[in-house]
Amino acid sequence: MADTLPVDVVVGLLRSASAEREADVDGLLGGVSLAEEDAARIRYETRRLRATSERWRRRGQELAALFSSARELAQLRDVDELLGRLVERAHDLVGTDVTYLSEFDADSRELRVRTTLGTVAPSFLGLLVPPGVGLASQVVEGRRPCWTSKYAAMTQAPHDSAIDAAVAAEGLVSLLGVPLMAGEEVIGVLFAANRVEHAFSPEEISLLSAFADHAAIVLQTARLLARTQDSADEARRAYDQLARHVEAMERASEVHGDLTSLVLQGGEAPDVATALGRALRCHVELLDPESLEGPFADAVDRSRHSGRCTPAGDGAYAVAVLAGPALLGAFLLEEGDVEFGPVELRTAERAAQITALLNLKQDAVIEAEQRVRGDLLADMLSDDPGRRAGIATRARARGIRLDELRSVVVVSVPAELRREAVRALQRTAGPVGEHTGHVVALTGHADPAAASAFAHAMVSRAVRGPVLAVGASVTGADGATDDLRAQAGAASACVRILPSLGLSDTAVTADDYLPYTALFGPGEARVRSYVRRVIGPVLDWDAEHAGTLLPTLSAYLGNRMSPVATARALHLHKNTVLQRMERATELLGENWQEPDRLFRITVAVRLANLTKNP
Template sequence: MDALLAETDLPELAAARVGHELRRLRSTSDRWRRRGQELAALFSSARELAQLRDVDELLGRLVERAHDLVGTDVTYLSEFDADSQELRVRTTLGTVAPSFLGLRVPPGMGLASQVVEGRRPSWTSRYTTMTQVPHDSAIDAAVAAEGLVSLLGVPLLAGDEVIGVLFAANRVEHAFSPDEVSLLSAFADHAAIVLQTARLLARTQESADETRRAYGELARHVEAMERASEVHSDLTSLVLQGGEAPDVATALGRALRCDVELLDTGRLDPSLADAVDRSRRSGRCASAGDGSYAVAVLAGPALLGALLLTQGELEFGPVELRTAERAAQITALLKLKQDAMIEAEQRVRGDLLADMLSDDADRRAGLATRARARGIRLDELRSAVVVSVPAERRREAVRALRRNGGPVGEHADRVVALTADPDPGVAGARVHATVSRAVRVPVLAVGAGFAEAAGDLRGQVEAASACVRILPSLGLSDTAVTVDEYLPYTALFGPGEARVATYVRRVLGPVLDWDAEHAGKLLPTLAAYLAHRMSPVATARVLHLHKNTVLQRLERAAELLGADWQEPDRLFRITVAVRLVQLTKGP
């Protein structure tokens, strides 16, 4: 250009003026061309950003495009929280310090707060010397760790609302030009609109999704209520038409499209027993694992059974579980009705058993006829089982045994059951197993066979009762035995056992009197001596005494019993008497 001007005939002053204007026009042209490129990039970025819908992805792309447009070392975006009035760094590009992302700017602190409060761009060529706003030590530490020196912040505005601040920063001192501020501000204006739109679309989508979920939940609830209404109608019909408890499980399973099992209290494994116990305490369905639920069938505090629901094609929700709980109540009602009928029937059978064991001939009259009226053939009964359980559990034991069909009842503080088993050992084991499942406490059962119900039965029941009384003294608390297995004891403690006390008194009277008057230990010493093969050394060891002490006590016993007390016949009778005293006192 200067060469061309030199070839003209223009005066020097005019040529200089023309050259100045030409250079100004070129500078202006370059600036407008650069401005056009920036605007093209700006509009291109705006179009690209407008296509994004995911807010997190959009924030990242905003920072990336701003970084490309302005060309600073670091670009980041802080999101404004209208509730706390804080700014939090959401997205960065060009940072190296991990603590910078997520940095929180308290209200009124730093350059960011100046941008928010003024709703206009703010910048500083050297952050450390900025005095327009207060500094925060945490922010200063993060800026220093990142090595930032000059910062430019422009607001992201949606109407009058500030939704964030876009920052461009350099690690060297830099005076931001008006063009740089204008370019970043223009980009921020576009970005704010796009970001606000994306947020609104995201909220709209969330609302739509929530609406669909609500409609789906409403539809499921309506369907569940219809099923509950169907079950309620079926259960009402069952009650009115005389249905039974198992029919409830069938109706519930059909409505909920799942497997439902009615469990007896004696058919619960440990895991189910725990779930039923939790349901019993809460009155609600309790999880039994693997998608199954158990609900206790209760009549007041009494546990009558449980419903076990195994989930099928239909997922269990609150309505389904409440339906199961109502079904359990109907089951309890039907079981009570059924039990009342059985109770009435079995009460008659219990009275029949009492008549069979009575000494009154009038009560025994016509036993066979009355038994046949109840469906019982006395000539088929072969075993009697006497059961010892705590008094508060006898009713449960009787209820459990009544399912076997034979005469069952309480007699002389024991439970007595008659069965057709010809083997009293088998009968005792079956009765013991049935009662143990029902009462869940130690149970003693003694079986005895009999040939004729009218006469032999009473004697065998008395013998079995005597055996039950003596078993705890022998260290037995939970077992099933027969009378024949303990025949010597039943013979001694059977009918007429008052003679036993007379026998013991006649054989051991002097020893018993000595112990009573002197608080002595002669009888325990005799028992230990006889139990350990008449060895003074073994007796002393078991009683934790010196051998001489044992010998002295034995000498005293010899004085009281007579010098011939160790003769075979005397020794046998003394041994039996000592053992009888021990059994009478119990374990």
């Protein structure tokens, strides 16, 4: 054995130990005289040094990759891009066929494949792994790396047919999964897989775990940034809401000041609408109860029952102006520059309350004046000559010219609605008040039909229920209170008899129903009594039999007592009509067709047809 080796041989051996490819050691030692034992030892040590050098070179590459990942973490911008790079580096350094990262949902306990490299099936990206299934469940539940050299034969965890199909479609055989940890919480799993059987080494597991730690930092940072952004957005929204609330409160304070000034200075309802529109930067319209119609009327009804500002469609809102149950009007607000919120709607509701107070104040003055006018009307209708003395002079003192009043209208509504009816008729410019259980109004309408129709429309809108209105003409001359009392009495008699005729909601004149009032005067009882007294046998017969005798008798009288015309009108045979008339003669008597008797029977039949319960 030579004690020394040539320098060239030593240098060659050192180069072979550090070379990426294995060198020909035997060729280097071929020109040197060495014992076989020494040559074998040199070959062994050279291979060992080469393996160590290879391990350190690989370790250097791993560290370089990890350092690159760390630098990218410090410059975190796009989470998906950074995760893609991490998966790519892990794929290159671990050297597996497929590398992918799944994100864990703590709520559903599912894993969703978020980033892949090396896959061929497009359906693999986004694949959902149910909880408790496959290798992934072992990693999540154990919070440690897990691997299998042959997935199809794995028995440590239950399989899922959909997951097995996805794995088979990729041709994956061996899999390694390492958890992505954020403290004690699993937030994902990084997988490395081969399409052949493979036993993963501790170095591969350690390297993949290092990349998993980096990926965990990326996901956790992204989640923290998202939470921070959400918190910032929430804080910004809260600040914006606070700013809007402060601005709304300032507007409400401004309106409150303006409304207070209006109350103190004796303002009116239109002034409130102007102040409200100016503060809320919107269009505000004040409507009378009579002008409410369509969808807006429905919105006002809802506001009337709730006491709140209610939507009226197309960005508009309605708020009723109420004084107890009485509807005094309504505000229509059309949204403008300011979006309506709770403060704005509450401001509108307060404006409606102030408007109601102003209206009540004005109504108190008007009511005092109306009370005087009501007393004046009561004196005009009184039977006491002393109360009627100087009535024209007292009327002129209240601004009423009796010679300009042409009609009297008597209105019938339930007792609890008479006050609203009087309020609705205050615009007639004449005296209005309650008299003998009805509302009486004097108007300047020359036509009593027009006067009754006007009163009916005004009161119907106010009470939203059936109304009976009867008009009658008056002379309008000063001192002609006798004619006024007579016409008011005729109208009152007519309004009392209308329900007996089946009428409950109409506007008529006293002259229209003069024959009935002349015959019976006021009262339903007299009408029923008259009908029963004149044609009672006919009614009894119809009640016991088919109920055809009264209709036949009515048609017979309406067709000039012609059997042929009656049969044609009722679509009957002439003999049937004659038989029924014979039965009527038996019940009413042989002389029922004499002129005087026939007139009374004709009226009774007419009343029986009009009356619901004769």
